[in-house]
Amino acid sequence: MKQKVIVYRKVPKDVLTLLNEKFEVKYYKNLETESYSDFLQELHTAHGLLGSSLKISKELLDHAPNLKIVSNISVGYDNFDLEQLNSRGILATNTPGVLVDTTADTIFGLLLATARRMPELDLYVKSGKWNGTKDEDLFGVDVHHKVLGIIGMGSIGKAIAKRAHFGFDMQILYHNRSQNNQVENEYNAEYCELDELLKRSDYVCLMTPHTPETDKLIGEREFRLMKDSSIFINGSRGKNVDEEALIKALQNQRILAAGLDVYETEPINKDNPLLKLPNVVTLPHIGSATKETRDKMARLAAENLAAGLEGKVPLNLIK
C-alpha cells in the first residue's frame, strides 16, 4: 500500500505528479481557506507532511501518530517544535540554497527602496502631486559607499554582502556567533561585536534565523546604539525584533527609516502603527517569492519528503 502524504500549500503540477506517482496524496491548495478539521482528520493516517508556515506543535503532532517526516517549503524552520519532532522520531527538512539569490535581491531592493523612498515617490507621481519643481522634501539618502552592517552573515547575508560590495562599493561589517574568513576575504567584510556594528553602520540588515537566542535580539537598547541617520532592514523573522521598540524608534526619529519584509504577527494587523509611518517601507514576507524560486523550493521539498519516506537520508535534513 502507498504511504500517505498531505500537501498543504499550492505546489507546481509536476511536483504533484512526482508525489502522486509514489504516494497517496491529499492536497490542500490553501489550508487557510479550506477545512482545518478535515485536515486534522486526514493527519491521523498521514506519513508525510509538505508545506510551509504551519506551526508544527505538540498539539498538531498529537493528531499525527503515523507521521515520519515534515518537509518545509522554506529555509526558516522556526515553525517546527524540534524537541517534539525529535522525541517522536519524525524527520524534519527545509529548503536552503535554492532561494539565496532571490531573497538577497528582495532584501537589497528593499534597502534601496527605503533609502530612496521609492514607494512614497511612486505615490507622489501617481497621485498627481508632481508639479515640475524639485522638492527637497523628497530627497533620499545615498546607499553607495556607505557602511552596511549584516547581523547573520549566513547564505543570504553573504549574497547581500556580495551585491553591496561589488555593486555599491559599500563597506561591510558583520556579526555572527562565529567569524567567517570567506566573507572577510571575498567582500572585505569586518567582523564586529553586535554593539559596535550597530554604532558604526549606516544600514543595519538583520538576517539571522529566529531562535530562543535571537528572539527580540534588536530592541530599545539596540535602537539607541544605532545612528539617528541609520536605516534598519529586517529580512529575517519579525520575532527577532521588539516591534514596539522599533515603532518608538521610528516615531521618535531615533533611526531614520526601516524596510521590513517580516513582522511579529503575519499577516500584519491592519491597525499596526508601522503601517501609518511614512519612514517605513513594507513588503508582505515575499523574500523568496519569484515563480522560478518558489517552484525550485517546492521541488526540493518534495524530494526531501520522498527520500525520507523511502528510507534514505534527505538532502536537507535538519539536525
Ligand SMILES: NC(=O)C1=CN([C@@H]2O[C@H](COP(=O)(O)OP(=O)(O)OC[C@H]3O[C@@H](n4cnc5c(N)ncnc54)[C@H](OP(=O)(O)O)[C@@H]3O)[C@@H](O)[C@H]2O)C=CC1
Ligand atoms: N524574508 C524571507 O522571505 C526569507 C527569510 N529568511 C530568513 O533568513 C534566515 C537566514 O537564512 P540563511 O541565510 O539561509 O540561513 P543561514 O543558516 O545560512 O545563516 C544564518 C546566519 O545567522 C547567524 N546566527 C545564528 N544565530 C545567531 C545569533 N544568535 N547571533 C548572531 N548570528 C547568528 C549564523 O552564524 P553563526 O552560526 O556563526 O552565529 C549564520 O551565519 C532564515 O532562517 C529565515 O528566517 C530566509 C529566506 C527568505
Ligand SMILES: O=CC(=O)O
Ligand atoms: O521566510 C522564508 C524562508 O524560506 O524561511
